[in-house]
Amino acid sequence: MATEVKALVFEVPALTYAYEALEPYIDAQTMHLHHDKHHQAYVDNANAAIAKAPELAGKSGEEILSNLAAVPEAVRGALRNNAGGHVNHSMFWSIMGPNAGGAPSGLIGEAIVQTFGDFAQFQEKLNDAGVKQFGSGWTWLALGSGGLQVLSTPNQDNPISQGLQPIMGNDVWEHAYYLKYQNRRAEYLKAWWNVVNWAEVNKRYEAALKK
Numbered sequence: 376m377a378t379e380v381k382a383l384v385f386e387v388p389a390l391t392y393a394y395e396a397l398e399p400y401i402d403a404q405t406m407h408l409h410h411d412k413h414h415q416a417y418v419d420n421a422n423a424a425i426a427k428a429p430e431l432a433g434k435s436g437e438e439i440l441s442n443l444a445a446v447p448e449a450v451r452g453a454l455r456n457n458a459g460g461h462v463n464h465s466m467f468w469s470i471m472g473p474n475a476g477g478a479p480s481g482l483i484g485e486a487i488v489q490t491f492g493d494f495a496q497f498q499e500k501l502n503d504a505g506v507k508q509f510g511s512g513w514t515w516l517a518l519g520s521g522g523l524q525v526l527s528t529p530n531q532d533n534p535i536s537q538g539l540q541p542i543m544g545n546d547v548w549e550h551a552y553y554l555k556y557q558n559r560r561a562e563y564l565k566a567w568w569n570v571v572n573w574a575e576v577n578k579r580y581e582a583a584l585k586k
């Protein structure tokens with residue numbers, strides 16, 4: 376008899392702010408469904424996949440996603456999607472907050488100006504990648520060997536699987552905005568800048584520079 380692996384590998388992190396804290400830009404109902412239901416489903420599915428590949432237990436989501444080729448084929452797709460969903464959403468909650476937004480300062484602020492000309496051009500580029508992502512996915516700022524770049528990914532794919540380090544990303548799945556913005560993804564993307572926690576984004580950037 377095979378023994379079942381019962382250890383929970385991944386857990387949804389608690390929000391560090393109230394569900395309604397991102398109003399009026401992101402409504403409390405969306406936050407409840409997105410954090411408590413959607414993210415939980417990714418975590419449950421990722422844990423179920425890990426239970427079938429116990430050699431992966433103890434690895435972080437980032438480790439798994441950075442080397443998908445090393446993941447047993449039977450669970451590779453499940454972990455690409457669900458460890459991806461877990462890593463992406465954990466970042467997402469952490470880079471948002473109340474009393475946030477504005478222009479970035481610190482090293483990330485300087486790097487954005489250096490790379491994209493100014494903050495407004497960067498915003499436009501990230502929004503544009505989000506609008507043009509066909510179907511579900513994410514729009515990202517990531518650090519690669521050539522510096523900062525904007526990209527989009529489908530589904531729950533994370534730039535880490537392409538050898539890039541994700542600095543910040545916005546969720547363009549309809550579940551992220553449909554209750555409040557319906558089909559108006561561009562409007563959601565514009566509003567989202569009001570809840571970006573730049574101190575956290577800067578922390579991620581500084582950590583990525585050291586890797």
Ligand code: MN3
Nearest residue numbers: 413546548551
């Ligand atoms: Mn989502």
